[in-house]
Amino acid sequence: MITLFRAALAASLLFVAPAFAHDGVVHLGSLNLAHPFARATLPNAPVAGGFLAIENTGAEADRLVSATSPAAAEVQIHEMAMEGEVMKMRQLSDGLEVPAGQTVELAPGGFHLMFMGLKQAFVEGETVPVTLVFEKAGTVDVELAVQGVAADGAAMNHDAMKHDAAGHDAMNHGAMNHDAMAAQPADDLEAITGLLKGTFETPEAPLGVEPVVISGEYAIAGWAQGEAGGRALLRKTAHGWAVHLCAGDGLKDAANLEAIGVPAADAAALATALAEAEAKLDPALLAKFSSFDGTVMVNEDLI
Numbered sequence: 001m002i003t004l005f006r007a008a009l010a011a012s013l014l015f016v017a018p019a020f021a022h023d024g025v026v027h028l029g030s031l032n033l034a035h036p037f038a039r040a041t042l043p044n045a046p047v048a049g050g051f052l053a054i055e056n057t058g059a060e061a062d063r064l065v066s067a068t069s070p071a072a073a074e075v076q077i078h079e080m081a082m083e084g085e086v087m088k089m090r091q092l093s094d095g096l097e098v099p100a101g102q103t104v105e106l107a108p109g110g111f112h113l114m115f116m117g118l119k120q121a122f123v124e125g126e127t128v129p130v131t132l133v134f135e136k137a138g139t140v141d142v143e144l145a146v147q148g149v150a151a152d153g154a155a156m157n158h159d160a161m162k163h164d165a166a167g168h169d170a171m172n173h174g175a176m177n178h179d180a181m182a183a184q185p186a187d188d189l190e191a192i193t194g195l196l197k198g199t200f201e202t203p204e205a206p207l208g209v210e211p212v213v214i215s216g217e218y219a220i221a222g223w224a225q226g227e228a229g230g231r232a233l234l235r236k237t238a239h240g241w242a243v244h245l246c247a248g249d250g251l252k253d254a255a256n257l258e259a260i261g262v263p264a265a266d267a268a269a270l271a272t273a274l275a276e277a278e279a280k281l282d283p284a285l286l287a288k289f290s291s292f293d294g295t296v297m298v299n300e301d302l303i
């Protein structure tokens with residue numbers, strides 16, 4: 001579930017791909033494939049998520065049975081669901097049904113294409129080719145437009161038919177970002193602590209979570225477990241808080257946060273709040289956070 005990658009930032013090769021019209025809809029038989037996108041990845045990320053909306057205008061159900069891409073060793077079809085407070089995902093080995101007359105969205109927090117064994121980082125502004133195979137409609141090539149690390153394909157929400165929650169989330173973005181440090185509701189703190197403990201804690205290795213700072217839909221939490229520790233960047237999705245990535249001192253810096261997709265106002269608010277909160281902590285604990293230096297941990301469940 002958790003993949004830990006030490007050091008060695010792989011040189012990221014650029015994709016050479018044709019321009020892609022983001023609003024272009026690909027037609028395949030009775031299927032319309034809209035808003036294909038992927039999220040940019042960090043240079044050493046092992047996996048990436050791909051998303052699009054699949055509309056079936058026909059009278060028969062079809063099924064997305066497989067996907068391949070030159071950008072990854074393997075592309076799987078995944079779904080995500082909450083188990084308690086923890087987001088889990090699993091591979092849909094039978095593929096994903098697209099019922100007649102319906103639109104199925106592959107979107108962050110739900111169904112997605114999971115690119116495993118990335119051959120290079122996904123770079124914002126570029127495109128990633130993927131070949132989709134449908135049981136009835138056949139095979140089609142689609143170009144995923146690579147958006148920011150935290151992109152949720154906002155344009156997709158116009159078409160959202162299945163995910164009311166996603167729509168609400170999108171509508172609240174503006175308001176939430178302006179709330180910045182106004183409130184850290186107890187339930188957010190509880191949810192974040194519960195998520196980290198549920199993900200990392202074992203009976204033999206209790207996990208300490210402190211401090212937690214929140215701005216808009218982003219949060220940074222310090223964690224310590226035995227002699228290890230680090231900082232986690234979390235994001236509130238339509239399905240609740242999710243760990244976005246783990247790092248060490250890199251998450252203290254507003255510019256770094258911005259570089260990985262946190263809105264500027266939130267990045268600045270988080271960095272300030274984190275510095276204030278950490279100033280009150282034991283230097284030995286802070287040293288554990290810093291010990292994550294040179295390491296990036298990506299929780300692939302959350303893509």
Ligand SMILES: [Cu+2]
Nearest residue numbers: 078089114300
């Ligand atoms: Cu997945």
